[in-house]
Amino acid sequence: MSFGFGDNNFEFVGGDDGRTFYFAVRQDHLIDSDFRYRYHEPRVDYSGKNGNKTTFFTNSEYFAEKIRLPSEYFGKYMAGRLSCPYSFDKDKNCITFKGEYSLPDIKNYFFEFVKNYVICQPCDYPECTLRLDDRKNLIKHCESCGLNHQVNFKSNDKAFQFIERELKKK
Numbered sequence: 083m084s085f086g087f088g089d090n091n092f093e094f095v096g097g098d099d100g101r102t103f104y105f106a107v108r109q110d111h112l113i114d115s116d117f118r119y120r121y122h123e124p125r126v127d128y129s130g131k132n133g134n135k136t137t138f139f140t141n142s143e144y145f146a147e148k149i150r151l152p153s154e155y156f157g158k159y160m161a162g163r164l165s166c167p168y169s170f171d172k173d174k175n176c177i178t179f180k181g182e183y184s185l186p187d188i189k190n191y192f193f194e195f196v197k198n199y200v201i202c203q204p205c206d207y208p209e210c211t212l213r214l215d216d217r218k219n220l221i222k223h224c225e226s227c228g229l230n231h232q233v234n235f236k237s238n239d240k241a242f243q244f245i246e247r248e249l250k251k252k
């Protein structure tokens with residue numbers, strides 16, 4: 083059983099290699115067992131007592147490397163969607179969220195970030211890099227097909243302005 087996503091929904095799709103996390107939206111990619119952009123699933127761990135738990139996204143840095151963006155970017159995005167503080171745990175080398183959140187929630191919000199910021203819509207490959215254009219609009223540039231898309235601000239996106247500020251520093 084592989085793990086894939088439809089448009090913002092979880093869908094289980096066929097596969098033969100255990101549980102796999104597809105960075106894709108298109109159905110033909112989600113059922114393609116040779117699709118290049120299949121990774122380990124996100125993993126979570128918990129610490130703390132009831133009422134004071136912390137959720138660890140234990141392989142956040144694995145994904146940061148895959149999408150070539152700091153985990154702070156998706157950490158802020160996910161914390162905004164979970165409505166909780168975010169931080170980075172140096173010992174465990176991963177991002178954490180204050181509170182107890184299920185693996186499906188962590189996957190769902192992480193994938194929302196990937197879909198908004200990393201996956202190119204026409205080609206459906208997670209090959210986008212982020213930049214600002216001449217008018218300081220946040221643009222994702224697809225390294226695969228070369229298209230530029232503007233990333234639009236959504237009110238529930240707590241990472242957007244942070245990412246803009248980070249890109250302005252460059």
Ligand SMILES: [Zn+2]
Nearest residue numbers: 202205224227
């Ligand atoms: Zn593309």
